[in-house]
Amino acid sequence: MRDIKVMAGNVAAVEMMRVEMLTGNVAAAWAARLADVDYIPAYPITPQTEIIETLAKWIGEGVMKAKLVQLESEHSMLTAAGTASLTGARVFTATSSQGLFYGFEMLYNISGWRAPLVLVNVSRGVAAPVTLEPDHNDVLAARDSGFLQFHAETCQDVLDLILLAYRVSEDRRVRLPSIVNMDGFYLSFTREPVNLPSQETVKDFLPPYTPTLPFRASRPVVKGASVLGGHIYTYFKHNIHESMRRAVEVFDEAARRYAELTGRLHKPVEGFCLEDAEYVLVMSNSFTTMGKRAVLKLRERGVPAGLVKIVMYRPFPSTQLVELLKNRRAVAVLDQNISLGMGGIIYQEVAGALYHQRNRPEILMSVIGGLGGKYISPEEFEYIFNALQHPEGREPNTPLFLFRKDELESVKKALGLAGLGGEMG
Amino acid sequence: MLKIRFHGRGGQGVKTSSRILGRAAFLDGFIAQDSPIYGAERRGAPVVSFTRISSTPITERGFIFDPDIVIVMDETLLNDWLARPLEGIKKGGAVFVNALSEFPPPEGHDDKLFITYDLTGRALEILGKPIISSPAAAAAAKITGLITKSSILEATAEELAELDLKDELVEKNIQLAAEVYDAISTPVINTQESGSITSEVSPLDYEPVSYEEVIHLDIVNLGNSALRRTGNWRIFKPIVDPQKCTGCLVCVVYCPDSCITLDENNKAVIDYDNCKGCMICLRECPLRAIYSVREVRVYA
Numbered sequence: 001m002r003d004i005k006v007m008a009g010n011v012a013a014v015e016m017m018r019v020e021m022l023t024g025n026v027a028a029a030w031a032a033r034l035a036d037v038d039y040i041p042a043y044p045i046t047p048q049t050e051i052i053e054t055l056a057k058w059i060g061e062g063v064m065k066a067k068l069v070q071l072e073s074e075h076s077m078l079t080a081a082g083t084a085s086l087t088g089a090r091v092f093t094a095t096s097s098q099g100l101f102y103g104f105e106m107l108y109n110i111s112g113w114r115a116p117l118v119l120v121n122v123s124r125g126v127a128a129p130v131t132l133e134p135d136h137n138d139v140l141a142a143r144d145s146g147f148l149q150f151h152a153e154t155c156q157d158v159l160d161l162i163l164l165a166y167r168v169s170e171d172r173r174v175r176l177p178s179i180v181n182m183d184g185f186y187l188s189f190t191r192e193p194v195n196l197p198s199q200e201t202v203k204d205f206l207p208p209y210t211p212t213l214p215f216r217a218s219r220p221v222v223k224g225a226s227v228l229g230g231h232i233y234t235y236f237k238h239n240i241h242e243s244m245r246r247a248v249e250v251f252d253e254a255a256r257r258y259a260e261l262t263g264r265l266h267k268p269v270e271g272f273c274l275e276d277a278e279y280v281l282v283m284s285n286s287f288t289t290m291g292k293r294a295v296l297k298l299r300e301r302g303v304p305a306g307l308v309k310i311v312m313y314r315p316f317p318s319t320q321l322v323e324l325l326k327n328r329r330a331v332a333v334l335d336q337n338i339s340l341g342m343g344g345i346i347y348q349e350v351a352g353a354l355y356h357q358r359n360r361p362e363i364l365m366s367v368i369g370g371l372g373g374k375y376i377s378p379e380e381f382e383y384i385f386n387a388l389q390h391p392e393g394r395e396p397n398t399p400l401f402l403f404r405k406d407e408l409e410s411v412k413k414a415l416g417l418a419g420l421g422g423e424m425g
Numbered sequence: 426m427l428k429i430r431f432h433g434r435g436g437q438g439v440k441t442s443s444r445i446l447g448r449a450a451f452l453d454g455f456i457a458q459d460s461p462i463y464g465a466e467r468r469g470a471p472v473v474s475f476t477r478i479s480s481t482p483i484t485e486r487g488f489i490f491d492p493d494i495v496i497v498m499d500e501t502l503l504n505d506w507l508a509r510p511l512e513g514i515k516k517g518g519a520v521f522v523n524a525l526s527e528f529p530p531p532e533g534h535d536d537k538l539f540i541t542y543d544l545t546g547r548a549l550e551i552l553g554k555p556i557i558s559s560p561a562a563a564a565a566a567k568i569t570g571l572i573t574k575s576s577i578l579e580a581t582a583e584e585l586a587e588l589d590l591k592d593e594l595v596e597k598n599i600q601l602a603a604e605v606y607d608a609i610s611t612p613v614i615n616t617q618e619s620g621s622i623t624s625e626v627s628p629l630d631y632e633p634v635s636y637e638e639v640i641h642l643d644i645v646n647l648g649n650s651a652l653r654r655t656g657n658w659r660i661f662k663p664i665v666d667p668q669k670c671t672g673c674l675v676c677v678v679y680c681p682d683s684c685i686t687l688d689e690n691n692k693a694v695i696d697y698d699n700c701k702g703c704m705i706c707l708r709e710c711p712l713r714a715i716y717s718v719r720e721v722r723v724y725a
Binding site for chain 1: 632637638639647
């Protein structure tokens with residue numbers, strides 16, 4: 001641990017800026033601890049388990065005051081999380097991939113109940129084939145569930161976005177749950193320096209959660225009643241959609257305040273090297289760091305490359321995104337996911353957002369990469385930008401599937417080992 | 426196109442009735458569509474089903490708001506505020522009511538033709554059960570003026586066979602359907618396609634960010650189930666014979682809806698506002714002090 005103490009004449013000015021080497025998982029645990037959460041329903045799954053292990057350890061040691069309960073499944077875990085949140089408890093929980101899917105039906109209930117909890121999803125590709133490494137088909141499956149979604153690039157983002165998520169979720173103009181996403185392994189098990197705000201700073205930033213009509217003994221209330229006929233159902237779905245739309249502005253408010261307190265300003269969509277950029281790559285999550293490196297390399301060679309990172313995925317920040325992408329020559333959307341039979345999920349949404357923009361880029365290219373945590377090499381990033389500069393003959397709606405020769409060799413070898421032909425077949 | 430709406434209670438065969446009519450129309454070479462609508466399924470609760478019969482492709486689905494013909498399979502539904510069986514019937518349309526006796530058209534419905542027949546009584550005699558899917562379908566078929574007797578009987582046989590009814594019971598249903606088909610005469614139905622039947626479009630707007638608070642899908646007005654009387658779910662009504670009742674409390678214990686209490690003379694009293702007519706009390710009474718009568722509440 002490295003403490004940077006700014007000693008001054010009076011005690012109040014002693015602000016402790018702690019910078020620690022933290023994994024994304026421990027950063028998430030720290031966020032829950034700093035947010036002073038009351039209740040943590042848990043169920044282990046790789047690569048998320050370290051989060052609840054860390055929280056359990058702290059609670060056991062007495063340095064954190066919260067109730068952690070291990071349930072018998074993610075379905076029970078999410079049910080407990082939503083209902084506890086409705087009592088007025090600040091609730092934190094975490095899962096990944098198959099676990100998220102096992103509890104999936106509860107996601108829509110939790111948002112319908114207006115339970116503003118925060119769920120961390122540690123992305124992991126969805127079986128079959130079985131993997132532990134990340135892509136975003138797990139978290140994007142939850143995109144329509146009424147959860148706000150924030151996607152982290154760094155371990156610092158994990159911590160910051162969880163704190164921001166609590167403030168936006170609990171805001172009375174929004175009152176919807178959040179998912180904060182981090183990539184398994186690339187963030188969850190990766191340590192890097194993380195600034196830890198003080199407990200006082202977080203307390204200042206995050207007002208207490210005051211529930212509306214909470215569950216109380218002797219004062220029953222029905223949440224999420226059944227409504228036949230469709231019109232009441234429609235009315236409340238619209239109501240949630242409306243709250244989602246408001247969340248963009250509420251997020252900006254919260255982010256400005258967070259920046260005042262910590263010096264770190266988060267935006268729904270972030271631009272990188274966009275000045276005069278003609279060729280822009282849109283992407284999200286931890287691989288963005290590597291995308292930025294590729295952009296810098298191209299800039300060195302005089303290629304006007306740039307990058308746009310989507311941080312807030314729900315509500316989808318169409319306006320901000322269009323503002324950054326208009327007047328560009330060519331844009332590629334790198335999807336670390338695939339809607340099988342359609343292509344990249346985010347590509348479709350970016351295309352939809354740009355449709356009404358008069359000065360939309362002429363070329364909008366779909367790229368699929370990083371599925372199951374497949375590494376994206378500098379050469380692959382460069383390949384994308386080359387394709388943007390020379391789009392001739394490429395069918396733009398057919399996704400470019402990133403892959404390398406050595407990987408193809410490896411696949412052949414694996415097929416041989418499996419007895420399915422190839423080198424050893 | 427002819428649109429037929431069936432109103433009845435869970436357990437009466439409402440859905441099957443619309444299906445028998447739909448299949449009969451199909452057998453007669455028409456284009457047909459049949460469907461039911463219900464909430465949580467409960468014996469005695471109001472159920473609605475629909476049959477559309479057309480000689481050209483049907484371009485509608487779902488609820489029939491403006492029927493040409495309404496089949497009311499339980500006359501106590503006529504004044505049910507939720508079921509509202511007479512709502513939306515086209516001018517010149519026909520209403521069939523399963524009732525013991527004829528009655529004049531209710532107020533505001535002089536422009537419709539009312540036909541009555543005691544289907545339940547006949548079903549009890551022939552089938553031994555108050556299930557009237559086949560006779561109600563036969564009544565509807567005859568009223569349409571489109572469906573042949575052979576088709577309605579064939580459709581009855583096929584639909585009931587699909588429900589695994591014993592051959593003997595299917596035969597009795599066919600007998601009952603034939604009787605009703607013959608007994609009812611086809612009225613002159615001269616309805617006009619009505620215009621728009623719903624109110625003007627008013628898309629939901631968006632509240633600005635300054636909006637103070639979201640609307641929660643919560644219910645805080647508690648105890649409102651008391652507002653929902655279930656007494657009109659009955660097809661049979663249990664009646665206590667005070668001469669035989671000893672106040673043993675067996676019926677009180679067995680009543681699933683807590684509708685039975687003892688009065689000052691230690692005799693069982695039934696809360697008819699909420700009794701659903703399940704007849705568990707009648708079966709459980711050790712002294713056979715409870716008997717049943719058919720529930721009839723003539724439209725007032």
